[in-house]
Amino acid sequence: MEASNLTLSELGWTPFFSAQLAAEESRRYCPVRVMAVHRGMVDVQGEAIDTSITSVLPTEGGPEDRPTVGDWLLIERESRDLVRILDRQNLFKRPQPGDDRRVQLIAANVDTLFIVTSCNQDFSIARIERYLVLAREIQVNPVVVLTKVDLAQDPERFLREVRDLQPDLEVEMINGRDPRSVARLATRCATGETVALVGSSGVGESTMINTLRGSDSIATQAVREADGKGRHTTTVREMHRLTGGGWLVDTPGMRELQLSDASAGLAEVFDDIEALTLECRFTNCTHDTEPDCAIQAALADGSLDAHRFERWRRLIAEESVNTGKMTARHTRPAKPGRRN
Secondary structure, eight states, rough: OOOOOOOOOTOOHHHHHTOOOHHHHHHHHHEEEEEETTTTEEEEETEEEEEEEEEEOTSOOHEEEEHHHOOOEEEETTTEEEEEOOOSSSSEEEEEETTTEEEEEEEEEOOEEEEEEEESTTHHHHHHHHHHHHHHHHHEEEEEEOOOGOOOHHHHHHHHHHTTTTTOEEEEOTTTTTTTHHHHGGSSTTTEEEEEEETTSSSHHHHHHHHHHHHOOOOOOOOTTTTTOOOOOSOOEEEETTTTEEEEEGGGGGGGGGOOSOHHHHHHTHHHHHHHHHHHSTTOOSSSSSSHHHHHHHHHSSSHHHHHHHHHHHHHHHHHHHHHHHHHHHOOOOOOOOOO
């Protein structure tokens, strides 16, 4: 077992977590943070602790009662047995691939979300809006990061499209291979801060991480010229230490998050449309053919963009379906026992 030379504050410990420990717990147990997740095991770090522990908790817990990257755990000082997971500030999760009635935990206790997209064919306003909804829903500060600006003929066009989404949205334009360019992100990666990445493959996130770390240890893949796409190069959920003392979470699952239980995030990102729905004549207006529909009136006079409205409708429908499936999972009856 190796000893860690990092303090709790350097690992991201805040008063939010310390307030959850009683005096007796502080004497008996050690707080550690999950650095990486493997099958049945997690790598953790704490003060003078750098080890792996069994990640399974008692089976009577719910689907979210398992450790994920970024979690803070209490473990026994001597045995290193897992005692409990501390309450999370926030949690990224998604329906389990292949079984959308189950939950897969992605990352916890994130301070900032980098929404990474490149200034080429990969650029998608719809994808950016999806990630903004997720960030707003769990109260994580989003920053849109436009990469490969050095290869774009008109990078300012991409910047204008993003800023049109929300007037106060933070946007950075960078060349991932240029340390001076990437340095503009470093202020959001200060000591103890945790940043998560979302973005499709081939947008330069691995290159950006390597630059932030001052290392080339994370593999990068070539991008196809025809469509600007590449392959996912991250296959393990883990946290990377950055030169500025912060932490960066890069996981495969963060690129494929679907909406569920995100009504508050949708209302915040699409606040203009939500405000219009309150002006409709009928409270159950479908915004198609009903009389005195404020949405249709705004579309007709050009004050509401039709493409933005359709994106809102698709996300609303997805959120409703996924939330319904997750609710059904919690309420479906138990399977009867087998007869001999």
